[in-house]
Amino acid sequence: MKIATKQEYFSAMAEIEGLYQKGFSNLNIEEEKKLNLLAEAVEAWEAIHYPMPLKPRFPDIIEYLLKSRRMNQSTLAEELSISKGFLNQLLHGSKSPNTEVLKTMHNKFHIDGNLLLESLI
Numbered sequence: 001m002k003i004a005t006k007q008e009y010f011s012a013m014a015e016i017e018g019l020y021q022k023g024f025s026n027l028n029i030e031e032e033k034k035l036n037l038l039a040e041a042v043e044a045w046e047a048i049h050y051p052m053p054l055k056p057r058f059p060d061i062i063e064y065l066l067k068s069r070r071m072n073q074s075t076l077a078e079e080l081s082i083s084k085g086f087l088n089q090l091l092h093g094s095k096s097p098n099t100e101v102l103k104t105m106h107n108k109f110h111i112d113g114n115l116l117l118e119s120l121i
Contacts, residue, residue: 001037003045012038012045058119059091065109080104096120 003009019027019035027035056064066076077087080101089095097105097120106113 001041003041006049009042009045009049012042016042055121056115056119057093058097058116059093061105061111061116061119062087062091065105065111069109079108 077084105111
């Protein structure tokens with residue numbers, strides 16, 4: 001089974017919901033097979049049309065700041081109260097940011113703190 005349109009997607013979701021409401025223990029073999037086929041088709045559709053965002057790396061966040069704010073590295077280093085050399089190391093991934101850099105990025109540029117922390121893992 002393949003979902004080709006948004007209408008087919010919504011129909012499949014409604015059908016899945018109906019099977020869920022019936023209860024797993026109350027499904028016959030044909031309904032279980034149908035549920036599995038629908039779930040696989042919905043998963044494939046969502047992977048294409050509603051992809052989960054990838055976790056950015058910390059250097060990517062810095063690149064985003066530079067581009068979105070139209071800053072050069074010197075200006076961003078000043079804004080973050082760090083040296084240009086340290087910023088360069090952050091950009092190349094050879095150093096990790098300290099807590100002050102993370103707090104400044106969160107407070108000054110309104111970057112989600114969870115996103116910043118997750119980018120370090």
